[in-house]
Every structure is written in C-alpha cells, then in structure tokens.
Amino acid sequence: MSNRRPSSPSSHVFTRRHVLGAGLSAALAAGAAAAWPGLAQAAAIDPDAPGGVAPDRIRAQGDPDFHPVKFRLPAPTGRKALGTTAVHLIDRSRPDPAMPSGQRELMISLWYPAGMFGSAPFAKYMPPRTAVEVDDAWTGEYGLALPSGSFDFAGTVTHARIDVPAQPMRHPVVLFSPGFQYSRFVNTAQVEDLASRGYVVVTIDHSHETPVEFPGGRFLPGAPESEPPGPDQIRAAVETRTADARFVLDQLERMAGGRKVDAEGKDLPKDLADGLDLRKVGMFGIGLGGYATANTMLEDERIAAGIDLDGTLQDDRKKGPLGDVAKSGLDRPFLLFGSGETQRTDPAEDNYDASWASFWKTQHGGKLNLALANTKQKAFTDYQFIFSQLFHDIYGEDPIITSVMKALVGSAKPARSVLAQREYIAAFFDQTLRRRPALLLRGDSPKFPEIRFVR
Numbered sequence: 001m002s003n004r005r006p007s008s009p010s011s012h013v014f015t016r017r018h019v020l021g022a023g024l025s026a027a028l029a030a031g032a033a034a035a036w037p038g039l040a041q042a043a044a045i046d047p048d049a050p051g052g053v054a055p056d057r058i059r060a061q062g063d064p065d066f067h068p069v070k071f072r073l074p075a076p077t078g079r080k081a082l083g084t085t086a087v088h089l090i091d092r093s094r095p096d097p098a099m100p101s102g103q104r105e106l107m108i109s110l111w112y113p114a115g116m117f118g119s120a121p122f123a124k125y126m127p128p129r130t131a132v133e134v135d136d137a138w139t140g141e142y143g144l145a146l147p148s149g150s151f152d153f154a155g156t157v158t159h160a161r162i163d164v165p166a167q168p169m170r171h172p173v174v175l176f177s178p179g180f181q182y183s184r185f186v187n188t189a190q191v192e193d194l195a196s197r198g199y200v201v202v203t204i205d206h207s208h209e210t211p212v213e214f215p216g217g218r219f220l221p222g223a224p225e226s227e228p229p230g231p232d233q234i235r236a237a238v239e240t241r242t243a244d245a246r247f248v249l250d251q252l253e254r255m256a257g258g259r260k261v262d263a264e265g266k267d268l269p270k271d272l273a274d275g276l277d278l279r280k281v282g283m284f285g286i287g288l289g290g291y292a293t294a295n296t297m298l299e300d301e302r303i304a305a306g307i308d309l310d311g312t313l314q315d316d317r318k319k320g321p322l323g324d325v326a327k328s329g330l331d332r333p334f335l336l337f338g339s340g341e342t343q344r345t346d347p348a349e350d351n352y353d354a355s356w357a358s359f360w361k362t363q364h365g366g367k368l369n370l371a372l373a374n375t376k377q378k379a380f381t382d383y384q385f386i387f388s389q390l391f392h393d394i395y396g397e398d399p400i401i402t403s404v405m406k407a408l409v410g411s412a413k414p415a416r417s418v419l420a421q422r423e424y425i426a427a428f429f430d431q432t433l434r435r436r437p438a439l440l441l442r443g444d445s446p447k448f449p450e451i452r453f454v455r
Helices: 009-033 128-141 188-196 231-256 288-299 324-328 354-362 383-395 400-408 414-433
Strands: 082-095 103-113 122-124 157-162 171-177 200-205 276-286 305-309 334-338 367-372 451-453
Touching: 082 188, 082 231, 103 188, 103 231, 157 188, 171 188, 171 231, 171 288, 171 414, 188 200, 188 414, 200 231, 231 276, 231 288, 276 288, 276 414, 288 305, 288 324, 305 414, 324 354, 334 354, 334 414, 354 367, 367 414, 383 400, 383 414
Parallel strands: 082 157, 171 200, 171 276, 276 305, 305 334, 334 367
Antiparallel strands: 082 103, 103 200, 122 157, 367 451
C-alpha cells in the first residue's frame, strides 16, 4: 500500500511533473553520453519549465508526496533460506598508501543457503553511509533532480539474515563484480536468487572506485563523478578488478582451509567455510564487471564459467583497443548477455560492438549470446525495479513515468525482466558448474519471448 498522503493539486502538481520531467531529460542525456553505468552528469532540461530549464536538484519540501521510499526486493525463486555476512580483507601484497593499513583493502559479502537461523535479523539493503552516498549520486550527480533522501536504501530489507549458520552441505561458489562505480549491493536481487538455488555468491566492492563502508564506520567514497574515463583508465580498472577477484579467490581457499581471513578477526558463520565447493567456481558481472569477469577467467583457471551482463570487452566501446580476452577467447564456457540496445555481433546492426564479435569468433569454450529485448544496461541491476517503485510510490500513476522508465532502463516490464535474467543466469551456472543440462539454453523459448539467441 502506498504511503502517499492526499494533497491539493494546486500546491504541488507543477512541482511533481517538472521534477520528473527534469529526471527524464537528464536520463536521456545520460543514456546518450555514457558507455558505462553512472558516468554522465546531465543538465536537466524541461521544455515545460519557465525558460525551458528545470532547476538543478529541485527541492520539493513543500510537496507532501515526497518521502523516503523503502523498496521491496523480488522474492528469491529458490527453496533455500538465506544468510549473509560481510568480510573485511587486506591484500598485503599490494601497497595502498590511502588505506590505514598501507595495503589494498576490500569489503566483500557472502550470500549463502542458510540452515537454522532462529530470530536473527534480516540484513538491510545497504549500510548507512553507503546508502547516503548512493542516494546523493542518484538524486543529484546523475541528474534525476529528486530531493535528497528519496532512496531509502538503508531502511530497505533483504531476504537474507545476518551471520546465521550456513546449510551444512557443499555449494558451488560464484563471484560478482558490479558495474563501474557501482556498489556491490545494487545487484542483490540476482545474488539472492542464486543463493536461494544453492550457490554461495561473493560480491566485491572495488575500493577507490565504488563506495565502501568498512567495520567501525570508516567510509571510503567512490571515484568522483567526472568525464567518462579514457581507455587507459578502463584498462587500469580492469586489471585492478582482476587482481581483486584473484585475491578474493585466494582468501576463499584460506577460509575453506579453516583459517580466519577477516581483518578484525571475525569468525565466519557456522558451516559456511565447509560449504565452499571451490572445485566449482563461476563469476559474473555487469558492465565493467562483465569485462573484469572475462579478463579474470583469462588469467585464472580456477574460474570454470563466466557471464558478462552487457559489458564491452574493450577499453573504449567505439574506439578500442580490444581487450586481450576479446582477441584470444577462453577455453571455458562463457555467456554474453546483452541488453536490447547494445552489444551486437552483426556490423549491420546499431550499436555494433567489435569486442563481442571478436570474442565470439575466438571463443573456443562453450559460448552463448543472449539479448534481453526492450532493455538498457541498468535493467541488469536492481535499479530496474527500484526506479519503478520509487516513481510510482511518489508520483502515483502519472503517465510520464513510462517515459522516464524507458529512458533509464528500457520499456520491459520489471517483473518479467528480473525473472528472465534469474532463470537464464541460474540455468547457465547449473549447466556449467553442476553439470545439469538446461533446456532453456538450447534455443528460443516460448516461456521467455523477450530473450533472443544471437547467432
């Protein structure tokens, strides 16, 4: 039920529509300018506003419809209860003068099938300081022109309980790398679903790029929003993420061997270490995280299968150069999963990506290339349903929401898009890590007409 309060149209209708119109204009400009999630900062141009320009970061304190919105995450489709725990890691082989330890520090989360959990609380979607940082980005820097505090990420509840014992059996392990400058938490719906199907999913924040909150309240903001990064910066980010992922794998092996790896000496939840089946490791990521997934597989044979969610495999999507993995391919299975407007392997199509075409030709492990119709890249994150819930909760059924959603994530229905992604991601890892043949991966399915197999 919506918690919107009734109000007089004369007091706020102009403000509501112009705030959302400003967001639409910003989203359109951002979509045209950015090849990576969250890069563009666009001025909000509203043709209906006086002078045609909507104020930057419109404040609508007088509008009673504006309020922090808690989100409802789609329920996981698997049968297993969920647990989650956060771990602070220090890589003593990599110097980092910006950190108190003088070495590279990371925060990861493990999402896992839970055993008995008693009255343990459910985890919140994001820790408090990270939630503020991400809200500030979307309500200001990314140009949605919403009041600060619109996104109540810290008050939103997940389906996983904190630090509860794990189900006492072995589970395949899947690493996750988020989009450029994105928090490890913004793909929680995908992560929870995989965990509910019997996987341990390890999500990684890449320090100095994504916002990171460490134990004790220490907070490290992400990279400042500026011009889109050049090819050299992207290559450096991919190499850093690759080193992060390989280090995390090393620490998982230490965990499985019974050793403590948390920088504060925190114990893992009961039975979690014994449940890590590191003979069956996969990895996936969105955007730059997809590029990092493929590059990590190129450098580390411990990862048996990978998925790239709409991420180019070159340092500049239009100009190149191609990444090494795009030129050489892999000898293990890999899934290219593109949005409805990008990552095509046919030069005759719009938004042709030479890196995907090269990878497709050189890939000598198993390969699939799927396209999710009527979507944009952000549809592969939780923002697909977060934006929908936010706009409908604040603006009701205003018709302009359809245009804003299309500009931000595409026109696919969020529930269908989330379900399709969950089913194909799980089917791929079931087939490649568990050796369970998946009919869904053999060709177009009448159950999911929005998914197209790209040949």
